[in-house]
Amino acid sequence: MSRLRRDERTVQRQSERVVGSDVPKIDAEDKVAGDARFGSDLEPDDVLYAAVLYSTRTHAEIDDVDLSPAMAIDGVECALARPDFMGKFDDRVRHYGDVIAAIAATGPETADRAVNAIDYDLTPLDAVHDAREAVDGDAPTVHPNNLDIAQHAQHDFTIENENYTKNIDDYHELTVGDPDRGFEEADHVVTGEYTTPRVSHCNLDTHCTIAEWDDDTLVLTETLASHGRSQREIAGFLEIDPERVKIKEPPSASSSFGGRSLRKLTVEPVAASLAREVDRPVRLQLDREREFVSTATRHQTQFTLETGITADGEITAMSVDVVTDTGAYPNGVGHVVLKNSRDRPLDVYRIPNYEYEGVAAFTNNVPGGEYRAIGSTQLTFALESHLDEVAARAGLDRITFRRKNLVEEGYVRPHTEVPIGSCGVDDCLERGLRRFEELERDETGDPRITRGWGVAVGAHPTTSGATSEDSSEAILTLTADGTVTAHTGAVDQGQGIDTVIAQIVGHETGIPTSRVDVEPFSTTDRFADHLGSIASRSTYIIGAAVRDAAIALERELHDRAASALDVSADAIEIQDGVAASPNGEGIPVEQLLSPTDGDELEVYGSASSTETPVSYGAHFAAVEVDVETGDVDVLTFVASQDVGHAINPKMIEGQLEGAIQHGIEFALYSELQLDRGMPKNANLADYPVISPKEMPEDVACEIVESNEQSGPYGAKGVGTPSMPPVAPAIMNALADATGNRFRDPPIDSETVYTELSSEDRR
Incomplete structure (x- = not known):
């Protein structure tokens, strides 16, 4: 990791700055007011609307596709069968929801009507679903x-x-x-x-892309968390040069949870093929059923x-x-x-x-x-359920057993031969248990109700670990109105990375976060970040690059202010965007732009790391089970999480609470049910997604700071690492309450009731 050293004066002023404080999300007002514009809100001039004919068979050869009935409908501009799409498509469909053909028309209703008019013949093939x-x-x-x-x-x-x-x-x-x-x-x-x-992501906004060709360059406007990787994958599938693919983010990125990290073969290649045929923008948005069956699940x-x-x-x-x-x-x-x-x-x-x-x-x-x-x-659910069973079989206390075998800082993992740097897992257990015991409830006295508690330890690395080295670059531009624009590889999909970037810039430069704008790189920009906002790397790698640039901007502003105010650079303090000398004389930072700058001053920053620091968590759950109905209520949940350093504690709490919601769904509610590949609940009426009602009444977040030396300010990832311990903590609590081990989540009330009524209880 490039160690980003601040000079002494910056260290002394850290307590006066914004890193470590609960700065509100910089996009919150627009989203609450409904002013944020997502990809599905965009409709360019001259746009055509795509509709897709999807397979209802899970495996079949496409024998014939007759597009003429569709082309005969007024307003239909283009119709393509799968074998005529660009790229690596063949003449076979391999799952329910796979693509057979597609239409581009002047309106969405026309496109849908045309798709339904297509005649086609498929030869069924043997399929495998296990x-x-x-x-x-x-x-x-x-x-x-x-x-x-x-x-x-x-x-x-x-x-x-x-x-x-x-x-x-x-x-x-x-x-x-x-x-x-x-x-x-x-x-x-x-x-x-x-x-x-x-498990399906169930993002509020379904997948939507707008594809158009600028000469021989494909331009895609949509939310993709990893621009550089998506550019290479889309180009590779379409068999064109990566430089001929440009990805543009909408004004506001849609949520993802991993669902928008990758290309989808049912989305970008289809829209690109239609757009090339008509030489006009083509908008393709999936409906909710297609979101379930034509994208991807866990x-x-x-x-x-x-x-x-x-x-x-x-x-x-x-x-x-x-x-x-x-x-x-x-x-x-x-x-x-x-x-x-x-x-x-x-x-x-x-x-x-x-x-x-x-x-x-x-x-x-x-x-x-x-x-x-x-x-x-997935692994942590299995492992932590299993270790509870191991402890019970040996007559050991669950926490003592785990603690006896936990890794610690400096331990050399045998598969990596690399010592662990920061490791707050034992602190997570200790603090989480203490908070959990503070929230313990009295028994109800109701004979129908049984209670239990569970614990689980989990971990996940910061950065993807898919490459030997991870790196990022950032550009900060100070303009004549005193605003700083941070150009980075980050995509803010609701996790708050734009706010963290603004905090880092403000912390290092003394320019208020309200005057920091954040914009993602385009894939055609001269600076690169190939992985984007995946794998909880945004703060760790992208934030480090931003910090490097912010330090460079601070030094440049200090030097210029020292010259203008005739003092030493060490004597300059920048607060609220004003550079001041010890005698109180000050000058706004925008006035430090020189004639040679034009209207802006640009600085560059970078960071790289060969490390993948692990973030740890210990989570605790208490559940209540109605033995007469099988209903399970998660009463209390404590998420004790090692984050390295909390740059924005309130947003970390939000990440933890979101993980708790996803984990409850994993354990007790959510699953895309397939019957030999055919979906049984591909809609939000039948697919359970929990609301605040199903969240625990008592939720506590314990933030443990282990100070990761390779991360900016000691920070490491939290968004994905907070997820693994949730479901097993709940499932272990359910086992404690019922005396029955459930190994195949999600576990609904009917399953619980049936197992409790069975004579062969495990």
Whole structure:
């Protein structure tokens, strides 16, 4: 990491600045007032509207598509069948919601009517919907192994398991120490199987892109969290040069949670193909059903864990076996699921003997994709549920057992051979438990009600870890009206990174945050940030680059003010945008622009890191179960999270509370249900999304600051790392309340009631 050193005068003034304070989000007023304009609000002049014919079969060959009935409708400007799209499309559909054909028309109603007029013939093909069955040699072929359609993280691999022969998207294995010997030394060996659900993002704004061609350059206006990566992937799929793809953000970015991190084969390539045919802008927006079935969900993942421990609770060995469902098309995320589920146990616990095998399989299901804490969320549910079972089997206290095996600062993880830098996991446990006990409730006395509590520890790295080095650049421009514009690779999708950037600029320069604007780089700008706002890297890497630029701007302003006021640079103080000398004489910073600057002063900053610091959390939940109905109520939740340094504590609380909501959905409510690939609840009437009513009555956020030396001000990621411990804390509380272990979330009231009524309770 480039160590961004501030001089002494900046350190002394830190307490007077805005880093570490609850600065309100700079876009809050526009969003509350309804003035924010998202991608779906944009309708350029001369725009055409796209509609898409989607497959209702999960696997089929396209024999014939007759577009003439659609083209005969007034207002239809273009109709294309799948084989005529640009890029790597073929003549086969591989999941419900895959693309058969598309229309561009003068109005959305006309486009929809034209799509319904298309005649087509499909030949059904055998399909496979269980990832475990898909890798078998007798399974139908979805794709050849290791298919390359220009997705990120595509790499060569060697399959070490003779049972894995077909439909392999990715494969990982790892052995540390001697697992066989570790299990022999154990006094207790426990095995468990766990499955995680397909969860949809349910962003308020559905996917929407506007595609147009400027000569031979494709211009896409939409929210994509990673401009540089998306540019390369879209260009690769379309088989054009990346420099011929430009991505522009709408005035306000739509929310994502990972749902807008990647291209979607049902969106950008389709709109681009239509726009090229008509040489006009084409707007393609998905409706809610298509948002469920034609984009991506969290990967459904199946785990088999085996752990050996001594009588006093020391882990001697662990085995993790993973099968994850990539779905119908690769997008690089199967690799991330496997890598993160491989590494997380070793990031959290000291495990001397460890064995991992994971496979990502193509199926004829809706594609899997990025979702908050990819792989770590699935693994942590399985691992923390499993460790509760291990502790119970050995008669050990849940917290004492975990604490005995936790990693600590300086511990060298065997899979990386890199010592852990900042590590607040033990503090998270201690402070979280103390706060949880303060919120403990008295028993109700109602015999129908049983209560339980649960704990879970989780972790996730800051930055993607997909490359050996992560880097970013930033440009700050001071203009004649005293405003600073920060040009960065960040995309603010509601997480508040624009506010953090404004805080960093204000903290270093003394210019008020109200006078700091933040704009994302275009993919055609001369400065780069290839990964954008993914993997909780925005504050850590992009924020560090902004800080570097802000320090450069501060120094330049100090030097200019010193010359203008005839004092030394060390004597200058900048407050509220005014540079002042010790005698009280001051000059607004905009007046420090020189004639050679023109109307603006531009400075550059950069940052890079070869590190991927891990952020830790320990979460606690209390639940109440009605044994006569199976209803589960999450009463109390405490999220104790290691954030490195809290640049904006209030926004961190918002991230934690959002993670709690997503985790409750994962544990108790939300799953895209597929019956042999066919959706059963692809609408918001049948797909459960919780409201404030289902949130715990008592929510507490404990912010632990472990001071990550490689991060700006000691900060590291919080958005994704706060997600993994939530669901297992709730599921462990449910097990404590009922005496029954639930291993396949989400767990609804009917499932709870049925299990409690069963004689064969686990």
